[in-house]
Amino acid sequence: MLERFGCSSTELPDGRIIHIAGEHEDYYDPDFYIYNDVIVRHPDGRVDIYGYPRDVFPPTDSHSATLVGDRIILIGSIGYTGERKYGHTQVLALDLETLAISTIPTGGTPPGWIFKHTATLTDDGRAIVVQRGELDRGEGQSLVENIDDWRLDLETWQWQRLTDRRWPRREFRRSDRERNRLWELGQACWYRRVGWAKELAEELTKLDAALGGPPDLDLAEHLFRPSIAHEVLPDEDDSFDTTRIKVDGVLVRFVRGGFELQMTVEGELPESTVDAIAEELREKLSTLEQTSYTLNTL
Numbered sequence: 386m387l388e389r390f391g392c393s394s395t396e397l398p399d400g401r402i403i404h405i406a407g408e409h410e411d412y413y414d415p416d417f418y419i420y421n422d423v424i425v426r427h428p429d430g431r432v433d434i435y436g437y438p439r440d441v442f443p444p445t446d447s448h449s450a451t452l453v454g455d456r457i458i459l460i461g462s463i464g465y466t467g468e469r470k471y472g473h474t475q476v477l478a479l480d481l482e483t484l485a486i487s488t489i490p491t492g493g494t495p496p497g498w499i500f501k502h503t504a505t506l507t508d509d510g511r512a513i514v515v516q517r518g519e520l521d522r523g524e525g526q527s528l529v530e531n532i533d534d535w536r537l538d539l540e541t542w543q544w545q546r547l548t549d550r551r552w553p554r555r556e557f558r559r560s561d562r563e564r565n566r567l568w569e570l571g572q573a574c575w576y577r578r579v580g581w582a583k584e585l586a587e588e589l590t591k592l593d594a595a596l597g598g599p600p601d602l603d604l605a606e607h608l609f610r611p612s613i614a615h616e617v618l619p620d621e622d623d624s625f626d627t628t629r630i631k632v633d634g635v636l637v638r639f640v641r642g643g644f645e646l647q648m649t650v651e652g653e654l655p656e657s658t659v660d661a662i663a664e665e666l667r668e669k670l671s672t673l674e675q676t677s678y679t680l681n682t683l
Contacts, residue, residue, distance in 0.1 A: 389420070391446030391500075395457055397481065400428035403457060405479065406445040412466075419444035419465060423484060435484050442477065442486045443468060449504030451513050453539060455481050458489075460515060460537070461499040469498050471523040474544070476537070493544035496520065496535045513537045514547070527556055527645055529683055553654070554683035555663045557646040559676055566595055566674055567641045570605040577602060596675050604673050609639050611662045632658065639666075646670070647683065 392407025404424040410417045421442040425433040445462040459477040463469075474495035478487050496502075502518025515535040519528050532554075534547040559565055569592055576585035592600045609628040610617065615637075618629040628639045635652035648666070650659055663680055670678040 391448070391463065392420075393448060393450035393459070395450050395452055397452070402426040403450075403479070403481075405450055405457070405459065406442075406448070406462075408446040408463075419446050419463075421445060423479065423486070425484070437486055441488075443475070445475070445477075447500040448475070449502055449515070451504045451506050453506065453510070453513075457481065458504075458513060458539075460504050460513065461502055461518065463500045463521075469521055471521065472497050474499055476542070489542055491537065491542045491544055493538075494535075494546045495544040496531055496533070496546075497522065499531055502531060507536075511539055513539065527647075527683065528642075529554070530640065530647070530649060532649065532651075550651075552652065553650040553656070553659045555648045555659070556681045556683050557648070557663075557667055557670055558644060558679050558681075559674065560679050561676060562644070563676075564643050565641075565646070565670075566592060566600075567646065568643070569595070570600055570602070570673065571641075573600065574602055574606050598675055601673060604669060608666070608669055608673065611665055613658065613661060632662070637662065 389407035389409060390411070393405045395403045395405070397403065402425070404426070406420045406422060408417070408419045421437055421439060421444045423435040425435070427433070443462070444464055445459065447463045448459050448461045451458045451460070457479040459479065460474065462475050474491065474497060476489045476491050478489055480487070496515060498521040499515065499518050503516050505514045505516070507514060513536070515537065516531070518531045520531050521528055532550045532552055536545045536547050537543075538545070569588060573585060573588040573592060576588060589599065609630060611630075611632075613632060616631040618631060621627065621629070626641045630637050632654060635650060635654050638649045638651065640647045640649070648663060667678050667680045
């Protein structure tokens, strides 16, 4: 198993496993590094490592890798901040005969600078459908979830937007632009629920110092429980940072980040209902973290 984040692994019919790029640590770590290599593991245990010039294969991570005939099509990347091409979607091809990598020029309407998405080869093998993931829209703008579906034609290399979901989305940030404490508050709530007194006491001490006073864990437990009628949905196994509720049968998701909290309404609700949920949440966040929060439309 290759110890990297954002690395793709593709098993070939001949038994080879192709590991492509990925990253070591994360951007805040002094050892952070994004790779632009290919590692081939053979069935007999041999390992080949291929390196490439950066202008041929840019440092790439959290991409998708789709096996199409004798090539692997690589779509998307996080990449280094200063090297992202906003509005563009990186598409590369790895030739499985020569292990050469080439850039594929594309046209049409691409999703933009996308990463952490899924890519599915259509049943007829003529296109790749891209869904989910995140989008970097450019300097000074927040990362957003990709809520639409996109199709890349493998003959013409034209992108087509398949959906145009105009779901209401809101973002909450501390007015001082500092990191929020939602992760730590969630941990403290969990320690309390499972009865880990020692860990709870330690977390409360740290939160007290960070917030300038003891946290209200009862409020934290009900942060995403609006006053209007709603149904609380169970947590998804792969979404530790997401809370889901339903309002009038419409899914509302809250996704926590280190600096931002984003709310997405996956369907149609009256604007007054969306605004009421958002404003109540902003007030709760301000009270919980003992600092003002801003509320913006994405």
